[in-house]
Amino acid sequence: MLGACLVIVAAAAGYIGLREAPPESAPLAATQIDLRRDLTPGEQGIYADLRVAYEEIGFALQAGEPLPSVADLAAQGLPPFVADNSAAARGGHVWRLERQADKALYVGQKADAALAGSFL
Template sequence: MAAVLVRPAGAGHESLFVALACCVILAAAGAVVGVRAAHVGVTVVEAHQLDARDGLSAAEQGLYADLRLVPIELTAWGGVPPAVAELAAALVPPFVADLGMAWRGAHSWSLIEHAGMSAYLGLSAEPAVAGSFLLVLPLVGEADSQPEIWLHRESDAAAPARFDAGFLVEAGWREIVSRFDAGVTRHKH
């Protein structure tokens, strides 16, 4: 019986071409990802502002979260800001006088109005726990406007005479802002 020896037909070259094709595909994919990657800018908080994520104490963050929901609750009153007593009776936080309020600075809330604008002022009994808050509501006809929330950490906080940003900054108030960027998940500790 005769044995026939059959040699491989260039298997070494074939493996080389497959590896080269894989490298070309990976390089092309890397180039596409690099070209199409969007630049993520970091939002800068101005000197008169506080970042809601890391510029507030735990008590202040809780009050800030409550105040952000107040404009939504006000839709039940037809856009007219009700008295603080009405909000407390409707159990709208942070106007409810409960144990949580005492833990978060024991704020004394009032509705103040100037030049057709309304705001809720919460003067803190314990500024070391949480500062005083001011929720400036947008004008009734301005559906696009967002309410502004301001914080005053000193014990001498008082009702402002005006609600414009320049006046509030001069009086020691700082605007609380929420910024969401790549730093939300990539924050250095």
């Protein structure tokens, strides 16, 4: 029994010692940020919320619906567009929809710069 345990431990140690080191990540350009290290916790939360909202907006557009307004997104309860305690804790952004030539942008203007920056 003890011999089997030693064989398992030796095999695991050998595997760990022989495996390759993970590849180094490419250096970021001056205009890029690392989402893991360069965002505050509030900004990371907003980013996660925006990824979910992006999917929901995409589903609406695929269904033939018009681009939802900020009020529509808030009425659906989609963070970060809902003005609730969570939004306040993440910087209290005020959201608006800006339309440009062939684009539409949701802009989140920060209310508390200490918690989070603005989003586009």
